Amino acid sequence: MAARRPTVRPGDPISAVDGPALLVDLAAFQRNIATMAAFARGHGLRLRAHGKTHKCGAIAQIQQAAGAVGLCCQKVSEAEVFVDAGIADVLVSNEVIELGKLQRLARLAGRARIGICVDSLLGLERLAEAAAEATAPIDVYIEIEVGAGRCGVPDTAAALALMERVGGSTKLRYAGIQAYQGQAQHLRQPAQRQAAIDAAVRRVTALREALAKRGAPIGIVTGAGTGTFYLEAASGVYDEIQPGSYIFMDRDYRDNAPAAEAPRFEHSLTLLTTVISAAGDHVVVDAGHKAHAIDSGMPAISGRPDLLYRNPSDEHGIISSGDGGALPVLGERLQLIPGHCDPTVNLHDWLIAHRDGLVADIWEVEARGALT
Amino acid sequence: MAARRPTVRPGDPISAVDGPALLVDLAAFQRNIATMAAFARGHGLRLRAHGKTHKCGAIAQIQQAAGAVGLCCQKVSEAEVFVDAGIADVLVSNEVIELGKLQRLARLAGRARIGICVDSLLGLERLAEAAAEATAPIDVYIEIEVGAGRCGVPDTAAALALMERVGGSTKLRYAGIQAYQGQAQHLRQPAQRQAAIDAAVRRVTALREALAKRGAPIGIVTGAGTGTFYLEAASGVYDEIQPGSYIFMDRDYRDNAPAAEAPRFEHSLTLLTTVISAAGDHVVVDAGHKAHAIDSGMPAISGRPDLLYRNPSDEHGIISSGDGGALPVLGERLQLIPGHCDPTVNLHDWLIAHRDGLVADIWEVEARGALT
Numbered sequence: 001m002a003a004r005r006p007t008v009r010p011g012d013p014i015s016a017v018d019g020p021a022l023l024v025d026l027a028a029f030q031r032n033i034a035t036m037a038a039f040a041r042g043h044g045l046r047l048r049a050h051g052k053t054h055k056c057g058a059i060a061q062i063q064q065a066a067g068a069v070g071l072c073c074q075k076v077s078e079a080e081v082f083v084d085a086g087i088a089d090v091l092v093s094n095e096v097i098e099l100g101k102l103q104r105l106a107r108l109a110g111r112a113r114i115g116i117c118v119d120s121l122l123g124l125e126r127l128a129e130a131a132a133e134a135t136a137p138i139d140v141y142i143e144i145e146v147g148a149g150r151c152g153v154p155d156t157a158a159a160l161a162l163m164e165r166v167g168g169s170t171k172l173r174y175a176g177i178q179a180y181q182g183q184a185q186h187l188r189q190p191a192q193r194q195a196a197i198d199a200a201v202r203r204v205t206a207l208r209e210a211l212a213k214r215g216a217p218i219g220i221v222t223g224a225g226t227g228t229f230y231l232e233a234a235s236g237v238y239d240e241i242q243p244g245s246y247i248f249m250d251r252d253y254r255d256n257a258p259a260a261e262a263p264r265f266e267h268s269l270t271l272l273t274t275v276i277s278a279a280g281d282h283v284v285v286d287a288g289h290k291a292h293a294i295d296s297g298m299p300a301i302s303g304r305p306d307l308l309y310r311n312p313s314d315e316h317g318i319i320s321s322g323d324g325g326a327l328p329v330l331g332e333r334l335q336l337i338p339g340h341c342d343p344t345v346n347l348h349d350w351l352i353a354h355r356d357g358l359v360a361d362i363w364e365v366e367a368r369g370a371l372t
Numbered sequence: 373m374a375a376r377r378p379t380v381r382p383g384d385p386i387s388a389v390d391g392p393a394l395l396v397d398l399a400a401f402q403r404n405i406a407t408m409a410a411f412a413r414g415h416g417l418r419l420r421a422h423g424k425t426h427k428c429g430a431i432a433q434i435q436q437a438a439g440a441v442g443l444c445c446q447k448v449s450e451a452e453v454f455v456d457a458g459i460a461d462v463l464v465s466n467e468v469i470e471l472g473k474l475q476r477l478a479r480l481a482g483r484a485r486i487g488i489c490v491d492s493l494l495g496l497e498r499l500a501e502a503a504a505e506a507t508a509p510i511d512v513y514i515e516i517e518v519g520a521g522r523c524g525v526p527d528t529a530a531a532l533a534l535m536e537r538v539g540g541s542t543k544l545r546y547a548g549i550q551a552y553q554g555q556a557q558h559l560r561q562p563a564q565r566q567a568a569i570d571a572a573v574r575r576v577t578a579l580r581e582a583l584a585k586r587g588a589p590i591g592i593v594t595g596a597g598t599g600t601f602y603l604e605a606a607s608g609v610y611d612e613i614q615p616g617s618y619i620f621m622d623r624d625y626r627d628n629a630p631a632a633e634a635p636r637f638e639h640s641l642t643l644l645t646t647v648i649s650a651a652g653d654h655v656v657v658d659a660g661h662k663a664h665a666i667d668s669g670m671p672a673i674s675g676r677p678d679l680l681y682r683n684p685s686d687e688h689g690i691i692s693s694g695d696g697g698a699l700p701v702l703g704e705r706l707q708l709i710p711g712h713c714d715p716t717v718n719l720h721d722w723l724i725a726h727r728d729g730l731v732a733d734i735w736e737v738e739a740r741g742a743l744t
């Protein structure tokens with residue numbers, strides 16, 4: 001079936017939007033886009049915006065138009081959406097091990113510049129097999145483990161071994177190093193984030209020196225998210241940054257103590273929800289686990305720091321007062337600031353961009369549910 | 373755009389399914405369907421299966437064919453899907469406060485028997501306004517609070533006041549009492565669940581006695597979930613049960629200590645995932661927050677009690693050994709037993725039913741993302 005389409009159109013008042021629905025404050029969103037674009041330009045960095053945050057062709061196009069060199073994403077099925085949307089350079093910043101998926105990736109290579117991360121010989125061999133059918137070469141980034149304890153080769157020797165094998169296929173092009181420290185993004189204090197990125201930079205530097213000793217190019221060093229990109233930028237060893245959440249922000253990023261030197265971003269994404277039941281010391285809203293993700297904690301309530309969202313269930317959340325003050329009334333609408341923007345957006349088929357109280361645009365989340 | 377369609381067809385081997393994807397063990401699923409149907413029949417209870425678990429017309433049809441009197445669901449947009457699927461009796465077991473949504477519900481009333489829960493005068497007045505246009509009456513269930521601390525009128529007096537108002541509209545038909553104790557479902561010990569349902573039963577009984585004193589009918593008393601339905605059945609005050617999760621089960625339900633008198637259900641739902649990276653003391657699979665819900669804790673790993681799934685991020689999970697034994701290898705596929713089935717299914721467009729290692733059927737989750 002077709003994705004559930006919102007019943008509003010551009011020009012309609014926001015009051016006509018049925019909740020739960022995701023709203024994007026277009027002015028704040030555009031300022032976020034401009035701030036990150038200016039930062040990258042000012043630091044001579046390539047901005048490869050992360051599409052896993054929005055999964056939306058329209059937003060990818062806005063990012064590309066604002067100067068992003070391209071997008072990155074985590075799944076081949078997301079890459080298919082972004083290539084369909086006309087994005088010129090798409091990197092799957094993740095490992096893919098199945099031949100069938102790699103063959104789908106290879107079929108994109110004639111339509112856009114396509115890249116992928118590799119951290120195993122098996123992955124590289126399957127990629128080479130899939131790429132044999134490609135009409136254009138595929139960029140290969142060797143992912144190195146830089147402290148997040150997730151993917152990536154563990155040391156310089158393993159990275160060098162993989163790099164040497166890339167040259168064995170004429171359809172693969174060694175492109176550089178993926179060095180993303182995902183765990184550093186939500187360390188609360190600037191000094192903690194600094195220490196984590198310093199450690200990542202040391203690993204990149206060791207690899208860079210080993211390559212220089214061999215006279216081999218390092219290519220593009222890419223990585224960095226919304227929590228730390230200013231640190232990777234300052235390190236001098238990264239060529240490209242991959243922030244995603246900066247366009248929307250969320251409660252989890254709000255809880256980071258900001259670094260003095262980092263540009264600021266605004267909350268642009270909210271979840272519209274309605275009070276459907278009111279009883280004594282709490283009210284109940286119609287947004288639960290199926291409308292927003294709580295893996296990074298509870299949402300905040302926009303403009304109502306006196307209220308707490310708690311005890312979510314599948315379709316409900318409880319709102320109570322943090323200070324004993326007045327509760328919202330039955331039928332009242334609230335805007336939640338999601339705890340974690342990426343998996344929240346993945347629950348929705350549409351984003352409703354608004355300005356001055358009116359629906360400005362309706363963006364389809366085409367890659368929602370794109371898991372393969 | 374159309375929902376992402378699986379690349380497999382019935383008859384294909386399960387090995388051809390791309391992960392992450394939800395699999396349903398058809399034999400176990402059918403045994404679960406039969407067990408609950410037999411329980412309801414044996415106890416003279418109406419089974420109103422909860423569609424919030426599966427959001428899938430094909431499964432609703434299977435439940436109706438097995439003797440369910442109808443389905444319940446939480447959103448008008450889910451009711452629309454189930455009516456489209458030919459379900460004859462659909463109850464929105466939740467409050468809806470917006471006139472526009474209630475008008476959509478009223479438009480369904482000519483096509484199936486339609487009901488909804490109410491716990492406020494405002495909700496009832498708006499329902500009456502919407503129902504004025506309906507071609508058939510709408511069943512009204514008064515929801516009473518029975519200990520979950522969520523929706524429902526707080527006491528007998530408030531319930532009686534609302535019941536009296538239902539008669540004011542010829543398009544509304546008083547149908548009964550919604551008395552669902554959601555918080556009791558995952559109390560771990562049978563005695564805890566018993567105590568919670570005993571308390572709920574006392575509230576229902578008080579209302580029943582107040583109605584008897586007035587000579588007013590109580591109608592159908594409905595409620596109960598997979599964790600406690602055997603208790604509501606034993607109470608003698610419930611006419612109808614609303615279990616949902618019994619068809620799939622999940623890790624959270626598995627963690628309940630079973631009651632001796634309760635029928636058992638099997639895990640039929642698993643999430644297929646693949647090892648995409650392997651490093652030292654852990655491996656990384658390709659299923660994170662966007663593929664399964666962790667609001668009720670981490671998934672188990674089917675057939676591998678020695679392995680632990682931990683530290684999920686948006687598209688990754690870490691698998692480590694609980695006993696120092698062998699880890700899965702790169703490219704190996706695992707089946708996760710989701711922590712919580714309902715919000716996990718809501719992340720997927722399709723369920724792949726399998727039997728004897730082959731794809732048996734492919735069911736669309738038509739109401740995935742149906743939030744309004």
